[in-house]
Amino acid sequence: MDAQKADMFIMTHSKFFEPHLLPAIREKLLQTDDSKFMMIQSITYREPVLMLIISILGGHFGIDRFIIGDMGLGVAKLLTCGGLGIWTIVDWFLIMERTKEVNFEKLRLLLA
Amino acid sequence: MTRKNLYFLALFLGLAGQIWIVYSYKKLERQEEAFNTCIFRRVTGLPCPSCGTVHSIVSIVHGNFRQALNENPLGYLGFPIVLIIPWWILADLAFGRESFYNFYLRSNKFLNHRWVLFSILSVIFLLWLFKLGHFLHWI
Numbered sequence: 001m002d003a004q005k006a007d008m009f010i011m012t013h014s015k016f017f018e019p020h021l022l023p024a025i026r027e028k029l030l031q032t033d034d035s036k037f038m039m040i041q042s043i044t045y046r047e048p049v050l051m052l053i054i055s056i057l058g059g060h061f062g063i064d065r066f067i068i069g070d071m072g073l074g075v076a077k078l079l080t081c082g083g084l085g086i087w088t089i090v091d092w093f094l095i096m097e098r099t100k101e102v103n104f105e106k107l108r109l110l111l112a
Numbered sequence: 113m114t115r116k117n118l119y120f121l122a123l124f125l126g127l128a129g130q131i132w133i134v135y136s137y138k139k140l141e142r143q144e145e146a147f148n149t150c151i152f153r154r155v156t157g158l159p160c161p162s163c164g165t166v167h168s169i170v171s172i173v174h175g176n177f178r179q180a181l182n183e184n185p186l187g188y189l190g191f192p193i194v195l196i197i198p199w200w201i202l203a204d205l206a207f208g209r210e211s212f213y214n215f216y217l218r219s220n221k222f223l224n225h226r227w228v229l230f231s232i233l234s235v236i237f238l239l240w241l242f243k244l245g246h247f248l249h250w251i
Contacts, residue, residue, distance in 0.1 A: 060152050060160065070113065071223035072216055075232060076193075079186055081162040083125050084132055085149040090121070098113065 001032050009040065016045040016103045025104075028111045040110055045103045048096040055095040059088040064095050068102045115213045119201050122212070126198035133194065136166045137173065159247055161240040165190050185239060 006029040010022055017025060029040070046068055055064035062077030082088035132149075139145070152160040168187025171180035180187050197212075204212050223229050244250075 071229055072220040075223060078236060079162050079190060081150050081160055084129065085151055086128055087125055088151065
C-alpha cells in the first residue's frame with residue numbers, strides 16, 4: 001500500500017486506536033497489499049467516546065461490554081447488578097481503552 | 113483482554129463481592145437493611161434484573177431454598193461464582209497456570225453464538241418481568 005493511503009487511513013481513523021500503536025499500524029499498512037484497502041476501510045470500528053456514553057447510561061446492565069463483544073463479562077455484569085455498582089464505575093474509566101483494544105484486534109486480524 | 117487485566121479485574125470484583133456478602137449477611141442477621149448499591153433502583157425506584165441476589169444468597173446460606181428462589185433465582189448462579197472465582201484466580205497465580213483465562217476465552221466464544229446469548233438474555237428478562245410484576249402487584 002502506498003504511503004499516501006496509509007497516512008490517509010491513520011488521519012481519519014486515529015481516534016479509534018491507542019496513540020502509541022499508530023506508528024506500528026502505519027508500518028503494517030505499508031506492508032499490506034493494496035487490494036485489502038477497501039476491506040480495511042469497511043470494518044466497523046467502535047467509537048470510544050460513544051462507548052463511554054453507553055457505559056454511563058447502560059453500563060449497569062453490561063450493555064457496553066455486550067456491544068464491544070465481551071459477552072462473558074457482559075453477562076457477568078448484568079447478573080451482578082453492574083458488579084454491585086463498583087464495576088459500573090470502574091468501567092467508565094476502562095471502557096475507552098478496551099474499545100480501542102478491540103478495534104486494534106479487528107484490524108490486526110485483517111492485516112495478519 | 114489480556115490475562116493480567118482480566119485476573120486483576122476478576123480478582124478485585126470477586127473479593128469485593130465476597131466482602132459485600134459477608135457485610136450484608138451480618139446486617140441482615142441483625143435484622144437491619146443493608147445499604148442498597150443498585151443505581152437503577154435508586155434512580156427509578158424499580159428493581160433491576162439482579163436486585164435481591166444478596167438476599168437470595170443469604171437465604172441459601174440459611175437453608176431457606178424456597179425463599180431464595182422467591183427473592184431472586186439468580187442467587188443460585190451468583191453464589192457459586194462469587195465463592196469460587198477469587199480462589200480459582202489465586203490458585204492460577206500461585207501455580208503459574210492459565211486455566212481461568214482459558215475458561216474465559218472458551219465461555220466468550222460460546223456466548224458469541226447468537227442463540228446462546230439470546231436464550232440467556234431471554235431467561236434473565238423473563239425473570240425480571242416476573243419480579244417487576246410481583247413488585248408492582250400485577251401478579
